[in-house]
Amino acid sequence: MYQCSAAWCKSALAVSTGLVFPNRKKTFQESNRGSLSPDGQKHISSIQPLRKPSSPVTASSSTREGGARSNTRNNKLLCAMRSSSLLLLLFLTFLVGVCEVQGASDFRICAFNLHHFGDSKSKKSNVMHTLTRIIARCDVCLLQEVRDTQGKAVPLLLSRLNRYDAQHDYKAVASERLGRSSSYQEQYVFVYRTDTATLTGQYQYPDDRPGDVDAFSREPFVVRFKAPKTDIKEFVLIPQHTTPTNTTKELDALYDVLEQVKTMWKTQNVMLLGDFNADCGYLAKKNRKKVRLITGKSLYWLIPEKTDTTVRLSTSCTYDRIVVHGERFARAIVPLSASPFNFQLEYRLTEEQALEVSDHYPVEVLLKDNAYNVSFNAATSMSLYLFLLSHFFF
Ligand SMILES: [Ca+2]
Ligand SMILES: [Ca+2]
CATH class of the missing domain: 3.60.10.10 (Endonuclease/exonuclease/phosphatase)
Structure with missing residues (x-):
């Protein structure tokens, strides 16, 4: 299963669903705060922007780095696609839910x-x-x-x-x-x-x-x-x-x-x-x-x-x-x-x-x-169900 590693990606998922899973929250927080080295000192390199290496590199390490960069780009692309699909899915589900809820509750006082x-x-x-x-x-x-x-x-x-x-x-x-x-x-x-x-x-x-x-x-x-x-x-x-x-x-x-x-x-x-x-x-x-x-x-x-x-x-x-x-x-x-x-x-x-x-x-x-609360709960449950489904199969 593809892991969404970028901090913004996890953030988007958390915000779009309103759900924060404990283990993911930890990773997200770590990536924002920087990792802790064995001596307990905090390094902030993980949230600094990517920089060109300052020292010359060998051809083989350059190739490896190129491959790694390509993987990172692919990962980011997949992550973006996955998040977009999820957001779209959740948004559509939410809209359906809202329409059902509003359609069922239109006692209007004017x-x-x-x-x-x-x-x-x-x-x-x-x-x-x-x-x-x-x-x-x-x-x-x-x-x-x-x-x-x-x-x-x-x-x-x-x-x-x-x-x-x-x-x-x-x-x-x-x-x-x-x-x-x-x-x-x-x-x-x-x-x-x-x-x-x-x-x-x-x-x-x-x-x-x-x-x-x-x-x-x-x-x-x-x-x-x-x-x-x-x-x-x-x-x-x-x-x-x-x-x-x-x-x-x-x-x-x-x-x-x-x-x-x-x-x-x-x-x-x-x-x-x-x-x-x-x-x-x-x-x-x-x-x-x-x-x-x-x-x-x-x-x-x-x-x-x-x-x-x-x-x-x-x-x-x-x-x-x-x-x-x-x-x-x-x-x-x-x-x-x-x-x-x-x-x-x-x-x-x-x-x-x-x-x-x-x-x-x-x-x-x-x-x-x-029936408003029943409809609303049904819409929420459906959102959650689709979220979990997409999480396991995307
Ligand atoms: Ca009077
Ligand atoms: Ca006016």
């Missing part, structure tokens, strides 16, 4: 600020088509800035959705119209697939907390869903579209809503989501330490900072957020799956066409399904 969604937008067929395609990607989708005074736009969207995606049955649950002034009000609407999620509770936060009455302009309309095929099984969603000029205050007050809901429904599995306006000029860095939703324990902000959730090319702010509470919920999230959905890029729209739909991208996250 939050989308539709920017003045009402009668006018619902009459634009191209806009409704794009909205339908976006929402049809989600198992549960929170819609914000719904200003459907006639009460026709949401039912129209829902019927388009059910026609467009006949594989699922979509329903919606909406809050009352919320807002301090009667001239400007918004609704929260949750659209969900009835075949993957069941609504098991809804609660309009009354916003009458003693000492902090009327903290919100658009009080959270809290819902609870049962989703038996997900790893988490049941969870609560707290939506919020903050008032830009009052972002710090409202984000902090969301912590009180979270605490109340945890007690009321005896659950730790809570997600807070929506257009928090939690960036740029609306949430100054110095104010972040005042927000318990940021400083509180066991809260995970999933949309990475510096992510652009705005459609306009001229702005780049992480306004829209997804936050989960509790380690159990954090573990039930597909790693690195939280991100905005750039529908402009995906559906090849101009900036103007995209802005007709909304000035925000939706943000979304995937929940692991209950």
Whole structure:
């Protein structure tokens, strides 16, 4: 069996597999540190670059050295080929594993600020088509800035959705119209697939907390869903579209809503989501330490900072957020799956066409399904098996 002797080769193998065998580790370390002579002194010649011999050599030793160099080159070439093959094999196996895992776990929760969604937008067929395609990607989708005074736009969207995606049955649950002034009000609407999620509770936060009455302009309309095929099984969603000029205050007050809901429904599995306006000029860095939703324990902000959730090319702010509470919920999230959905890029729209739909991208996250860990372990085992197989037969 060919032995991979070069240090970088062993390193590549160790890194690519995540495995370090004890006997190999010793050799790798020795080759890096230099060998020890019988008198215990350390020689570093083994990690120095090859140099031309300084003294003349005989023809026979030159031939031997030439042969040795040729062998070394061959060894290196074989080593490189073997490592490349291994890396490719492992990479492909990993990809297959990831695809299986993601394919099996695509329970998607989305939050989308539709920017003045009402009668006018619902009459634009191209806009409704794009909205339908976006929402049809989600198992549960929170819609914000719904200003459907006639009460026709949401039912129209829902019927388009059910026609467009006949594989699922979509329903919606909406809050009352919320807002301090009667001239400007918004609704929260949750659209969900009835075949993957069941609504098991809804609660309009009354916003009458003693000492902090009327903290919100658009009080959270809290819902609870049962989703038996997900790893988490049941969870609560707290939506919020903050008032830009009052972002710090409202984000902090969301912590009180979270605490109340945890007690009321005896659950730790809570997600807070929506257009928090939690960036740029609306949430100054110095104010972040005042927000318990940021400083509180066991809260995970999933949309990475510096992510652009705005459609306009001229702005780049992480306004829209997804936050989960509790380690159990954090573990039930597909790693690195939280991100905005750039529908402009995906559906090849101009900036103007995209802005007709909304000035925000939706943000979304995937929940692991209950077979996730089994699939992931199977993929890992297969990687290990192929690694061992290739180790013995290459
Ligand atoms: Ca209020
Ligand atoms: Ca932007």
